Amino acid sequence: METKQTDCNKLKAPIRCIVKLGGAAITCKNDFEKINEDNLVTVSSQLREAMMMSGSSTSAPVLDMDWSKRPGSKVVDADPKEQQQAVDYNNFIVIHGAGSFGHFQASKSGVHKGGLTKPLVKAGFVATRISVTSLNLEIVRALAREGIPSVAMSPFSCGWSTRDRNIASADVSTVVQALDSGFVPVLHGDVVLDESLGCTILSGDVIISHLAAHLKPQFVVFLTDVFGVYDRPPSEPNAVLLREIAVREDGSWSVVNPTFQGTDKQVEISVASHDTTGGMVTKISEAAMIAKLGIDVYIVKAATEHSQTALSGKLIDKIPEDWLGTVIRYVS
Secondary structure, three states: OOOOOOOOOOOOOOEEEEEOOOOOHHEEEOOOOOOOOOHHHHHHHHHHHEEEEOOOOOOOOOOOOOOOOOOOOOOOOOOOHOOOOOEHHHHHHHOOOOOOOOHHHHHHOOHHHOOOOOOHHHHHHHHHHHHHHHHHHHHHHHHHHOOOOEEEEOOOOOEEEEOOOOEEEEOOOHHHHHOOOEEEEEEEEEEEEEOOOEEEEOOOOHHHHHHHHHHOOOOEEEOOOOOEEEOOOOOOOOEEEEEEEOOOOOEEEEEEOOOOOOOOOHHHHOOOOOOOHHHHHHHHHHHHHHHHHHOEEEEOOOOOOHHHHHHHHHHHOOOOOOOOOEEEEOOO
């Protein structure tokens, strides 16, 4: 079935990058609803630098846009003339996972399986949205404190829905309008209505794949809590970082760096019992779909020099020997 869409050809400027902030990278995954403040601050700073247009000074004073008077936030008493000197940003879209937010509520209620007529599922729908939107607000605030004109966009509130867990309706025009107005849209994995199941979870990775297909960014970056994709869970002894994965026209993929003897190397992936979105399995699958479009995908550890390099776009031309991460790209 076709997805209901809005014409996106009115986008004024090409999309530079879609960034996925992995839930495990920006939250403390073993602590219920706790944000990894250090990582979030570093990631926000790196995003600001990456978003600055060439020619703009990254050392220019930051206009704090979080005026909530919370600790660490303040209303900037800037000179009116300085306020007229707006900073130009590359077109970026930010999408984040839930990490220690939302997954517990979704798993406890089974909201990802549907059945909205059941009281527990309906309660879980509400509870999950409260959790993920509260995280979304904190991420928007962190970006705003870096002077990034970020705006929250929840898929459910924007009318996104699914049918048998596949996207059925997604009004991308709201994202386009925000970009054209000079804002950075910040979306997240969300609970949405499903035409067949009643409701389900729409993961951030699926949202990225969908937006990439319609908006054609120059590249996509997944920021995670590990250095990239490994041939087995990275916590296991002798786990090998897969530096480059090639995706073919039929969607199949193989590891090209490092080289392995024998047949195509596959990866052994584990998914946490509370993860209702598929974890790394979904991430690799969606990344391969994006790569098929001719868009490079970089999976890299957040808040490191390697993530800064990926966000800057320098990997488009050449992958440095000392760069740690996984590149997923299309090969004809």
